[in-house]
Structure formats: C-alpha cells, structure tokens
Amino acid sequence: MFFIAISNILRARWIDVEKVPFPHTILAYNMIASTMGGKQETKRLVNPYVIGLVVGFAYQVLVFTPMIFPWFPDLFGWRTQTCPGGWYYISTDSPLAGIIGLANLNKNPLLISISYLAPKIVLFNTVFWYVVLLVLMQAAYSFGYYTSVPGLSGCGRIWCGSDTIPYGDPFKWVLISNIGGVLALTIFYLFTARTYILDTIQAALGRGSLLQTEKNEPITYRNSYLMLIISFVLLLMTLSTTGINLAAAFALILVTGIWFLAGVRIYGLIGFDARSGGAGMSLMKIIYPPSTDRPDTSWTLSMYFAGTQASDTPQYGWAGPL
Template identity: 35%
Template sequence: MSGERIEEVKITIPVLAWVIIITALLTIVGNIFVYFLPFPFTCNMNAGDLIATPGVDLLGMPFMVTLIVGALMSISSIRRRLTTVNLMLLYVVALASSAFANQDSPWREAFEPVIARVGTDPAVMAYVPEFVSPPREAAEALIRGTGSITAIPWGQLLPAIIWRFFTFAFFAGISVGLISIFRRQWIDVERLAYPQVAAAYNAIVGVGEVRNPKWTGRIIFILGFLIGFGLELIRACTLFFPWFPDVYSWRTATCGPGTHHLSFPGTTWHYGLAKHTPFYALLLLAPLHSLFSVVFWGIVYEVASAIAVTLGYYTGYVDMGHCGKSWCGQNTPYAEPPLAFGSLIVGVTLGVFVMTIFHERHHIMMTLKIAFGGAGGIEAEEPMSYRTAWLIFVGSFILGIIVFMVAGMSLWASFIV
C-alpha cells in the first residue's frame, strides 16, 4: 500500500439520494435504448453491454458516463465537483445500472421471474410459486400496459418484485462481505488482474488528463479513442442506415451475441469469430494463463463432441446451424448427456470455490482470528472490519438460502445457487 493514497468515503443521505436518482435515470434510459433496437442489435449493440459475449461481458454504462463527464469537464463549475470520490461513485452507479439495462436484464432476451410465465413452458412453471412468478395474466398486464397504473394487479406483482429484490440484496451482501474479506489478499498481495475494471479506470484517467498537454499518454489516448469510435461508428451506421455497406457482415451469418458463423458442414465444429472490436482490446489485458485455458478447454470441447458423435450420440448435431450448436437446448453436447457440458460448468464452479478456499486457507484463518480473536494490525487499512465483513457475508448467505428454500428449492440447491 506504500505510495498509494487512501481516502475514506462516507455515504451520507444526500450522496445516497443522488446515487438512487442517477441509478434510476441510467437504468430507465438504458432500457429504453435497448427496447428500441431491432434484433440482433438488441443483443450485441446495447449501451449496457459493450461485449455481449457470455463470460466476457464488458458492461458499457461506465464508458458512456465517462464520455459525458469528459464533455462536462469543460464547464469549470462542474469540473470542481468531479472529484476522485465522485468519479468513483459514478463508476459504481453506472456499473450497477448496466446490470439492469442490457440484453439480458430485465427481460428483453431472458425472462425474469416476474414475467417468466409469459414465455416459459407451463410444465416447468408448475413448480414455481406465484409469489416468485405471478400469474400469466398479471405478467401480461405489466408488459402490455393497462392504461392506468391503478389497473395493474399490484397485489399479484408486488410479492414477486419483493422476492426478487431480496435475491439481489442478499447476493449483494455476499459480494460486499466476500470482497471485504479478500480485498487485501487479491489486490495488494496477489495483485490479480481485473481487465474490465482496468479498462474503465484508464478511460476515467484519460478523460481527466486529456486536456493536460504534459500528460505523456495524451496522444495515445486520443488516437485510441478515435480509432475505437471510428470502428464502432461503422457498426452503428450498419444498424441505422440500410443503405450503408455491411462492412463487418453484422447483417448476415451472425449469432445474436455477435459471433460470425464459421460453419464446416458435416462436422461438430461450433466456434465462431467474435465481431466485437473491444473484445480483442480486452484480450490484451487478460492474463496469458487465462487465454491458454480458454483455448485448451475449447479444444477439449470440440474433440469430446466429435468423439461422442462418432460413437452415435447427438444424432443430427452435425447438421445443425452454427447458432443451434451453441444455443439449442436439446440434442447438443452442451445440454444433454453423456457430455452435458452445461452441467459440468456448475461442477467446475463448485470446484473453483473449493480450490479457492484451500488456496486461501491461511488468509481466511488470519481474517477470522482478527475478526473474533482480537488480533489487529492490517485491518486498519481495510474499508470495513473483518468482523463486520464476516457477519455480512455469513448473514447474507444464510438469508439467501432461506429465500430460495421458501420458494421450494432444496437446502443443497439453495446453497449452490
């Protein structure tokens, strides 16, 4: 921590009020933007998710806010208020807003529980209580409108809205507690890479320093911005102007998230070529071992799929379209046995959890001793005490399990979800 400036941020009532207002504003504007985009651009060109590639998503609101901040910095009265603390709060607010204003949330491409009965098999929804997902009629009224806010069946909708709020709230509590416990170990000691955060941080720094002629990164930042803006402007023109040349082939041979089809008839090959230009910039920030893992296990997926098809499984899989091999829910190595890679991913996640606990066992024991044994020292540099962090983490985890068990899930399923 030497050489770094630490500043404590106190969340006051006025600050919290502004956080709520700006979050609501960005979320509303972001959703309006998403809903007015035609498919497939709803999925791959919305402001909430700059890289709509599952597992690599680069949430976009922080970058939009950064551009707005850059423009406002020319006004001296506003520039004085754009302190480091305020910029940090804007980043957090924008990041949270992106999570609720993209192709997956709240309900453009994926059904949230509140309206799940509209587009989900009734045989599946028979197991879901109505306080989690209200009746279809209530969901349709919410989607189509009633002409009057009083005509909306709030009595059926509010329990589901409240239940969904608690699922988010308790997950947020788990996240706050967890990162407070591991912050020092992961950031100060191990210095783990966070490419998405690094990109946003450097964008904020660049906007703040770009007017400074003595800043050594000024020319590179300006050139990078112009190149990136130009590349994305071409894609925007492809969307908004039908006469504009389809330079990147976004109108053809493209899966929803933005993958160009690479089809080899008669084979099990299902990978494509990502068309998002920011995606390749982000890869430059990713650790080499992470990139190696992606390539290695991608090859394992393809080889295992080819072997399974050769042995007689997944009949017709080789004749599926490119998108179908990735997204179809039936007769694919991802969805069904004997490979069922989708289920394996859950197991891998649990495995990573167990390995993390084992790898960080000394740090975990140290924080527990400090929290409940009275030992001090490094805790003074943390945003909250380890005792508070552990209580928030454990309490939120238990309450989260209870919320899912009340909805009908087993103890084990509620634990791993």
C-alpha cells in the same frame, strides 16, 4: 450487502496477494489515469485515450449505422449471420458446419482487446483445451454421437435439443464444466484460502496477524462479517416472504454463493463471465431435492431463482455486486 461483504473479506487476497487482474477494472483505471493528473502527455490533443475514443466511436458507427439504414455499407458483415454481441454463427450450409464442436466465431474487437489483459497462461489453457474439445467432439461424431449437430445453426448447437454440444452423449460437457467444474473450483479455492479466511475471522475477533493490514481495508473484517451475517438473515427473511421455505432459501443462498465465487474467479482472470445456462438448478436439486412427484411452490420458486438469478449470468443475478 451479502456479496459486498464477501468481496470485502476476500479483497486483500484477490488484489494484494493473488494479483487478480480484473481486466475491466484495469481499463477503467488506466482511462482515468491517462486523462487526469496534469501530466504533460494528458494535455496533448492526440494521446492514447483520444485515439482509442475515436477508433471505438468509428467502429460503433460502422456497426450500428447499417442496422438503421439499409443503404449504408455493411463493412463488418453485421447483417449476415451475426448475433447482436458480434458472434458469427455457423449455418447448416457453411463449410465449417462439419466441425461438430464449433457453434460461433466472435468478430467483436472489444473482446479481443480485453483478452490482451488476461494472463498468458489463462489464454493458453483456453485455446488448448478448446482444441482438445474440438478433437474429442469430432471423434465422437465419427462413432455415431452428436448426429443432430450438423443440422443445427449457431446457438442452436448449444441449446436446441439434448443431442447438442454441452448436453449430448457421451461427454455431457455441461456436467463437467457448469456443475462439477464450478463446484470443484469453489471448493478448491476455499481450501487454498483457508488460512487467510481463518486469519480474517481472528482479525474480526480482535487478534491475529491481519490486524495491522486491516487498517488499509475499506471496511474492517468485524464489520464485514457482521454485514455478512445480517444480510444472510435478511435474505432468508426476504426469500421466505415469496413462498420459499427456510430450507430452500438456505440452499438457494448456498448455491448462489458457490456459483458467484467461481464466476468472479473466471471474470477476474479473463474479463468474461462463464454462462451456465441455468445449470445452477442441477446443483440446487442435489442440495434441496423435491419431496414429491408434484413440486410445491417453494421448490418451484427456488429452482427458478437458482436457474436464472443465481447462476445464469452476472447481469441477471442479484449476486452481481460480487
């Protein structure tokens, strides 16, 4: 309820003003529109939806069947250095192992097709800044940093040890992207949307310029803010029953809100979630530091929620409705 209320409040700005594409929604909408409505092109046996369905089914069969039957030809090389999601991971004996900033290459066509729905400026910045990261990582390696990376494979270049791509000196990319970047993205977005947010508050109070446009909203702003306040109180009460004190519960809800406001911007623009790897614990530690050298139950539980349910991936979190 808490995050549905936030979505209701920001819906008009996201959809009507900023035109955030939400690629997955576009796919679902176009699929429904192309198969319903009685148009002549939807009545044909061979139409874009049917073609896509056949191609997608054939692809899934060619990927899934080799995993079940060893004798079936592995056309996509899914049994060779491939993670379940379709990432070809770089092994230590690979010719690409010398590229320090490279861990995986994705060969899943579904992700490529979704990328076609992302704005070109987003795609350009993604590629450009990743190339910059590769160059900086290679330069740092020549100066004696990231020396353990060539001996690691695939995801191990991310997670295994402290001298890895996101965590190693001198850049510590996780601090820039997953902690500072998320916080900055949320703060700047709220700052740029401050006039709109104030207008929604005025509409909730029965005045302002949004009273007329509010008629097109699924829920009135007054009810959305009531839902936000009530669900916030219920969240505090629920978290308190687990052994988390009110201060930690308040900080946890704040951290979760920060992470998912940033996450929904990224997900809405490119169709991919930005996994933090539990970096929300760092922000939680800043807002709610441990009082002693031996953290109590409240601090331990709140850190666990901040690291997994609050900030790891949307499918893990209780903030998923956003």
